[in-house]
Amino acid sequence: MLAYLLRRILYAVPILIGVNLLTFTLFFVVNTPDDMARMQLGIKRVTPEAIEKWKQQRGYDKPLLVNSAASGAGKITDTIFWQKSASMFAFDFGYSDDGRSISREIQTRMMPSLAIALPTFLIGLVAYVSFALLMTLFRATALDIAGVALCVLLMSVSGLFYIIGGQFLVSKLWHLVPISGYDGGMNGFKFVVLPILIGVVSGIGSSSRWYRTIFLEEIGKDYVRTARAKGLSELRVLFAHVLKNAMIPILTGVVVVIPLLFMGSLLTESFFGIPGLGSYTIDAINAQDFSVVRAMVFLGSVLYIAGLILTDISYTIVDPRVRLS
Amino acid sequence: MSFMPVILWSDALVFLLLASGIATAWYIRRREHLLLPWRRVAQSATAMVSLLVLSLFLLVGLLDTLHYRAALPKTNGGETVYSPEVLSVFDKLVEPLRLQTEKTYSAPFALTLYAKETMSDAQGNVLHDYPRLRYGGVYLADVSQRDGDVLKRALLGALGGLLAGLLIALSSRRWLAQRSLPLRAMLIATLTLAALTGATTYLASAYHVLGTDKVGQDVLYLALKSIRTGLIIGTVTTLVTLPLALLLGIAAGYLRGWVDDVIQYVYTVLSSIPSVLLIAAAGLKMLVSIDTHPHWFENCAARADLRLVFLCLILGVTSWTGLCRLLRGETLKLRELEYIQAAQSFGVSSFRILMRHIMPNVMHIILIALVMDFSALVLAEAVLSYVGVGVDPSMISFGTMINAARLEMGREPMVWWALAAAFGFMLVLVLAANLFADAVRDAFDPRLNRTEGGA
Numbered sequence: 001m002l003a004y005l006l007r008r009i010l011y012a013v014p015i016l017i018g019v020n021l022l023t024f025t026l027f028f029v030v031n032t033p034d035d036m037a038r039m040q041l042g043i044k045r046v047t048p049e050a051i052e053k054w055k056q057q058r059g060y061d062k063p064l065l066v067n068s069a070a071s072g073a074g075k076i077t078d079t080i081f082w083q084k085s086a087s088m089f090a091f092d093f094g095y096s097d098d099g100r101s102i103s104r105e106i107q108t109r110m111m112p113s114l115a116i117a118l119p120t121f122l123i124g125l126v127a128y129v130s131f132a133l134l135m136t137l138f139r140a141t142a143l144d145i146a147g148v149a150l151c152v153l154l155m156s157v158s159g160l161f162y163i164i165g166g167q168f169l170v171s172k173l174w175h176l177v178p179i180s181g182y183d184g185g186m187n188g189f190k191f192v193v194l195p196i197l198i199g200v201v202s203g204i205g206s207s208s209r210w211y212r213t214i215f216l217e218e219i220g221k222d223y224v225r226t227a228r229a230k231g232l233s234e235l236r237v238l239f240a241h242v243l244k245n246a247m248i249p250i251l252t253g254v255v256v257v258i259p260l261l262f263m264g265s266l267l268t269e270s271f272f273g274i275p276g277l278g279s280y281t282i283d284a285i286n287a288q289d290f291s292v293v294r295a296m297v298f299l300g301s302v303l304y305i306a307g308l309i310l311t312d313i314s315y316t317i318v319d320p321r322v323r324l325s
Numbered sequence: 326m327s328f329m330p331v332i333l334w335s336d337a338l339v340f341l342l343l344a345s346g347i348a349t350a351w352y353i354r355r356r357e358h359l360l361l362p363w364r365r366v367a368q369s370a371t372a373m374v375s376l377l378v379l380s381l382f383l384l385v386g387l388l389d390t391l392h393y394r395a396a397l398p399k400t401n402g403g404e405t406v407y408s409p410e411v412l413s414v415f416d417k418l419v420e421p422l423r424l425q426t427e428k429t430y431s432a433p434f435a436l437t438l439y440a441k442e443t444m445s446d447a448q449g450n451v452l453h454d455y456p457r458l459r460y461g462g463v464y465l466a467d468v469s470q471r472d473g474d475v476l477k478r479a480l481l482g483a484l485g486g487l488l489a490g491l492l493i494a495l496s497s498r499r500w501l502a503q504r505s506l507p508l509r510a511m512l513i514a515t516l517t518l519a520a521l522t523g524a525t526t527y528l529a530s531a532y533h534v535l536g537t538d539k540v541g542q543d544v545l546y547l548a549l550k551s552i553r554t555g556l557i558i559g560t561v562t563t564l565v566t567l568p569l570a571l572l573l574g575i576a577a578g579y580l581r582g583w584v585d586d587v588i589q590y591v592y593t594v595l596s597s598i599p600s601v602l603l604i605a606a607a608g609l610k611m612l613v614s615i616d617t618h619p620h621w622f623e624n625c626a627a628r629a630d631l632r633l634v635f636l637c638l639i640l641g642v643t644s645w646t647g648l649c650r651l652l653r654g655e656t657l658k659l660r661e662l663e664y665i666q667a668a669q670s671f672g673v674s675s676f677r678i679l680m681r682h683i684m685p686n687v688m689h690i691i692l693i694a695l696v697m698d699f700s701a702l703v704l705a706e707a708v709l710s711y712v713g714v715g716v717d718p719s720m721i722s723f724g725t726m727i728n729a730a731r732l733e734m735g736r737e738p739m740v741w742w743a744l745a746a747a748f749g750f751m752l753v754l755v756l757a758a759n760l761f762a763d764a765v766r767d768a769f770d771p772r773l774n775r776t777e778g779g780a
Contacts (some may be wrong), residue, residue, distance in 0.1 A: 018594035156756040
C-alpha cells in the first residue's frame, strides 16, 4: 500500500512538471513580459522606461530560461523560469500585483471556500443519491418519467440563473437571508445557507440522472435477480445490494473533486461576496493579475492529482477485491 | 453593386461545418446500415419536436451568418464606398427592430419609458412624468387602448402564422407520408411554433415585445442575435475537438507503446488543470495578444469575431481530452477483435485498418459526445462571459446580455426583462438540444438493448 502510494506520488511529478511547463509557456512565451507590461500600463504612449520598471518590480526583467550574464548556478536560477515557475513546486507562489503574499492569501481564503463547498458537496451527494434511488425504485412508472423530465429541465437551466433567481427570490423578495456577505464562526450561518442551497439545487439535474443510470445498469445484473429470488424486498435489494455495488462508479466521479473543494466555486463566491479562493481567482482574472492566476492553475492541478490518488485508495475501502500493489 | 459580401472568420467556419454536415448526410443517405439509427431518432416524437425548435434557431443563426456591407450613397460620381458597418441578412430582415431604439429602459409592451423625466408640454408647463416612447405603440392615444390592441395583434399574427404553418404542413404532406414519423406531434409543434412566430412578428412591428435595455435597444433583437453566438460556440468548437480527439485517441489505442504513453501524458496534463482555470488563463493571454496587436483587425466587428473564433479554439483545446480518453479505451477493445486481427494477418497497413475498421466502429461514440457537448458549451459561454474571458463585450451574446442586465436587479422596481429573455431563450435552446441529444444517444448506443428489435 505504502509502496503503491509512493509510486503514485512519484508518477504525479512528471504531470506537475508538464502543467508547470504549460503555464510557463502560456504566461511567458505566448505573451512576453513586455506585452503584459504594455497591457497593464496602457497600450499607447508607454515609455520603454515604464515597461522596464514594471518588469523590474515584478522580477520579470530576467531572461526566460538561461541567464548567460550570470555565473555558476545563477545561469539557471537567475531566470524567470526558475524564480517564477520552478519555485511553485515548493508552494512558493510569490506576490500578487498589490504586493501581498499569494501563499498567505490562499491560507486565509481556504476556510471561507470550504465553508460553502464542503456542505454543498455533502448535502448534494446525499440528495442526489436519494433522488436517484427513488427514481430507480419507481423505474418505468410515471413517477420515474416525471423525475427524468425534471432532471433534463433542471440541467438545461444556466447556472447563473440559479444564483440570480435564488438571490432574488430568497433574499430580495422574502428577506430571509442577506443577499451577500460573509462572517466567520456561527454568525456566518445566515450567509452560507443560500449559497449552499443554490449549489445543491443547481447540481440536482445532471447528477441525479447520472446516478440513476448507474443504478439502472446495476439492477439488470445477475446478483440482483438472485437477491430477488431469495425473496428480499425491493427496498432491501436496492439499499443493501445495488447501492453497495454502485459505489465504485459513484466514487470515481465523487472522490476526485474532494480536494478541489478547497478552491471553492468561482460563480457562487463572486455573486455572494464570499472571500474565498474562487472570488480571489475571479478578481485576479478581472484585474489581470497573472501571478495569481498562474498560482491557482498550479494549485488546482495539484489538488486534482491528489484527488486521483484518493480515488484509488477509496476503491480499496469499498471493494475488497481491489488491491493496490 | 449595392452591397459587398463579407465573410468573417466565424462565417467561413460555419460554412465549412455546414458543407461537411451536408456531405455526411449525403453519404449516410445512401447507406442503409448507417441510416438505421437515424430512422430510430426520427421515430421519437420528442426528438423530432426538439429538432423543429432547433432548426428554427438554426435558421436565425444562419441568416445572421450571411454578412455584408451596404453601399453608401454615392457622393460625386466616384467609386462606390461601402459602409464600415458589417450587417447580416438577418439584420436587414428585422431592420425596424434594430433601428427603432428608444432612449433607455422600457418594459415589455410599454408605451412609456421606465423612468420619469422632466419635460415641458405644449403650453410650456413643466411636468414630471413618464415620457412616451419614440416607437413602441406610438399610434395609440393612451394606455387604455393598449391591451385590446395587443390582443388583436397577437390573435391576427397567430392566425397568420397558423395559416403559414398549415401551408407548409400541407405542401410537405406527400413527402412526409412516405416516412414513418411522429406526424401528429410534428404537426402540433409546427403549428405552435408558426403561431408563436407569427404573433411575435406582428406584435414586434408595433411594440417592444421584450422591452428595451439601458441604451434603448430592443431586447428581442438582442436575444435573437445571441442565438448565432451560442450556436457558433456550440458547433465550431467541435471543429477543434473532433480532429484532436479522433486522431490522438485512436492512434494511442491502436499503436500503443510510446505513442500511447506520450498521448496519455499530454491529456493527463491538460485534464489535470481545472478547465475553468485553464480557459481563463488562456483567455487572459488571448486578451493580451488582441490588445497588443490592434493592427491585426480591420474593424471592430472583425476583432469581436476573431475573439469568438479564438474562444472556440481555446474551448476546443481544453475539452478534447474526455472524448480522446473514451476513443482510446474503445480502440483498445476493438483492436483485439477477430476482424481486426484478420486484417492484420492479411497485411493491411495500420493506416488502412484505422480508417476502414476502427473509425466506423467508434463513430457512435463521437456523435453522442458531440451532441451532448453542444448544450454544455452554450451554457459555458454565459459563465465565461461573466468571468470576463468570454466573447467580446461588443458582441451580442447570452453572456453579455446577462452580464449587462445583472446589475439592474438592484433597481426598484426591478428591470427583469433582459435577464428573463436571455435565460428563456437559452433554456429553450439548451433544452431542445438536450432532448435531441438523448434521442440520438438512445438510438446509437449499442449497449442499450432494444425491445422493438430494430427495423
